[in-house]
Amino acid sequence: MATMNVSLPDTMREWVDGQVKSGVYANASDYVRDLIRKDQRQRELINLALMEGEQSGVSQRKVGDIVKAAKAQLSGA
Template sequence: MSTMNISLPDSLKSFVDEQVAQRGYGTSSEYVRELIRKDADLLHLRGLLLKGAASTPAAPVDASYFSTLRERVQNRAPG
């Protein structure tokens, strides 16, 4: 694992320390890693949404679509 040092103003350092204590993180590094993971997930989701918005439209999803989907799922289910 690589190390990265960051400088924070006192107010942000206090905020991080409070979050670590209140949310049960072991260290400030754990808290920052979680924030970075969430940001990466958000960027990935944004990319997927933009890709979907730019794609060609598909057939409309209506009650018939969901009915057919339920039937397909029920037919596959063991039992």
């Protein structure tokens, strides 16, 4: 396993230390590895969503209609 040194502001280091003290993570490296895994999964999901969107074809709706529908969905209407 490779070693990497990372500099963090004090507030971020305190956050990492708090995550370790919570007992969820064995040490700071375990926490950072978990963050990286989550980022990798998120990027994979975004790429899959983009590919799905590309494969879905061209929408017959106008941009304004799509925006209006998205805003209505976000507002719970």
